[in-house]
Amino acid sequence: MSGARKSDVVKLVCVAVAAFAFTFSLVPLYRIACEKVFGIRLDGSAVSESAVVPATPVAERWVTVEFDGSVNSKLPWSFRPNESTKRVRVGEVYETTYYAHNNSAVPVVGSATPSVAPARASGYFQKTECFCFTLQTLQAGETRDMPVRFIIDPALPADVNTVTLSYMFYKNDLATERLSQAPRAGALTTARATR
Structure with missing residues (x-):
């Protein structure tokens, strides 16, 4: 495999890992935005x-x-x-x-x-x-x-x-x-x- 192809593969892997990390981080960010900023409880429970x-x-x-x-x-x-x-x-x-x-x-x-x-x-x-x-x-x-x-x-x-x-x-x-x-x-x- 040529050096340019290896470089492209490395870039694609990095993009895939970054996309996964970004997607994975959306759940806690969404929860923080809903519960802390907008007061919406996502766990279906009430505040005591x-x-x-x-x-x-x-x-x-x-x-x-x-x-x-x-x-x-x-x-x-x-x-x-x-x-x-x-x-x-x-x-x-x-x-x-x-x-x-x-x-x-x-x-x-x-x-x-x-x-x-x-x-x-x-x-x-x-x-x-x-x-x-x-x-x-x-x-x-x-x-x-x-x-x-x-x-x-x-x-x-x-x-x-x-x-x-x-x-x-x-x-x-x-x-x-x-x-x-x-x-x-x-x-x-x-x-x-x-x-």
């Missing part, structure tokens, strides 16, 4: 209230929380907050609910993606319970109120007086497809057993 609620009382500080909700065009649901705003004291636990209704004639599985604005407030908005931690299944025509429990960390920057919590609901095609096939699989098994 004791981890956020201060042990000693904090100064009297109130913040307005605005609620927003929307659905992706592929999801045949109605989805909105049951209250548009709530005045909350930092360091205390509050709960709100979102209204969801499946407008279709079949069960549908959805997943919600939360976001907090302004972005610099996202690390101070802690959810201790949220429908966004798991997939949500609504039967045909079903209506449900979905709860969110949250705490605003007292360390929220002093110039942030309004925080907006938004959710976008998406259809989970794979889970919806599995759900639609489950009754057929059960009926097929029953039919075989009765033969």
